[in-house]
Amino acid sequence: MSTVTETRPADLPVFAPVARRPFGLARHAAALARRSLIKTMRNPEQLLDVVLQPILFTGLFAFLLGGAVAGGTEAYLQSLVPGLFVMLTLMATMQSGTSFCDDLNSGLFDRFRSMPIGRSAPLIGAAVGDVVRYVLTIVVLLGFSTLIGFRVETDAAHALGAAVLAIGLAFAFSWVFVLFGAVMREPSGVQGLGLVLVMPFTFGSNLLAPTETLPGWLQAWVDVNPASVAMEACRGLLTGGDVTGEVVSTVLWSVGIIAVFAPLAVAAYRRRV
């Protein structure tokens, strides 16, 4: 057998590699996001949680706690619904981890790995494809809460800003779950861990009761919890008040979370065989 070094591409005119086009990563991620979107649309039951949770939680909290906390359902809704913008989108992110973990267990990802696409493309595709879930949950939330008495006190542009802010934070959070999906073998394990992780962020916030009423240690957590900051920002954007600081802070948190967890997730995906 001759030595390996003899063989150079020049000897092999038959090998015409697939031509490369610019913006590959963006196009590949888009193609994969589209795949995940098609899958979601074909299995609408996957969207059941994001459709039902807004109705369930809004109804539950508003009627159960409204009287006690704010002296009435409608008054409470004005503080609750902006918080739910953040809570519900965060809860919708867990799915990103389980479906990505499922995908990794399938032979399909072997094919992707053997193809000339960026290593981060399948992950970006998975994360972007799930944005439809966050949008849907906000649409249902806004529709249902308006029905039972919630009113946007600012304007459409600010309300849209609140939605974008909440979706942005959820997108950032979904990278944490994509990381879990890449590290863990069992989708059900990802699901379980996801719930444990999401709870302190969503409930350990100023969502249900004013921060001042909480014990000191919990106040400390609520103040640093990015979900609380985002909830405060959404309150301002939906019901009025200057929340520039909170908006900037939420954006920074979102960017920061992505900056930390996206590279970790890609690294975990690369290592996984």
Place this chain on the structure above:
Amino acid sequence: MSYAFQAEGLVKRYGDFTALDGVDLAAEAGTVLGVLGPNGAGKTTTVRILATLLRPDAGRAIVGGCDVVAEAGRVRRLIGLTGQFASVDGELTGTENLALIGRLLDLRGNEIRARVKRLLADFDLTEAARRPVKTYSGGMRRRLDLAAGLMGRPAIVFLDEPTTGLDPAKREELWGVVRRLVADGTTVLLTTQYLDEADALADAITVIDHGRVIADGTPAELKRIVGGQSIVVRPADEADLDKCGAVLATVTGRRVDSPKRGVLSVPVGSDGDFTAVVGELDRVRIDVTELALQLPDLDDVFFKLTGHTAAEETEQEAIAA
């Protein structure tokens, strides 16, 4: 001589288990290399290293002139992979699966449409094209998987046990596909557990066992090692076994294996042996219910090369595990 791909001294360990223990193989451009071995021999591990899915612990592999570790990105632009388990998306339709691969390969829209249409037709999937793949039969999924591997017209194609689980007719069809690929100048690596498949398709065969190459050469060379074809006869009346054995021994001049379940078998001595046996059996009026020329199977190859059968080995591994 230009090799389309070549591996030297590939080693892969998983903890204490050595999956590959110094595998060398190579295929000239435009040929089929058959990698033959039982389950757990290291075939899939070898393919995964060549396809850049695994890094070898030692040794190196060059595919299309590029190192699979240092130049993995370039290798990926040259290869098509069809894994042992159909790697297509069950929720998507056949068309959507292929179009997705086309987009990931940077093909243009019209190119994708043309290529998808062509491949679906080639693999007899046009009618099922709009159905989700989860409704496909096993054979259809395999065909789609192979079509997906060919979307980018790869110069080098890795087929990991492409016919395992296919019925004989579909197997023949797939063989036809492989032959067409090679006629177009593609180089193919095909792993298989069947000697007849390697014999039908491969220009060269590498036999691996326990992560080591135990033989390599052309199918003819390999068959010479294992004794080539045998004539297999089942007399209609078991009482004729001895008489029949005598005929076989006389005609071929070889020792006849002791009968197994009423079947006699003798290695073919020369090309005219089979017709001579037919004539002689007819002359001495021995009726037979079975009379065939048979290639040695993987078990025979392994028995000759290693002194034990592939089946025994799998059992031993099962016990060890």
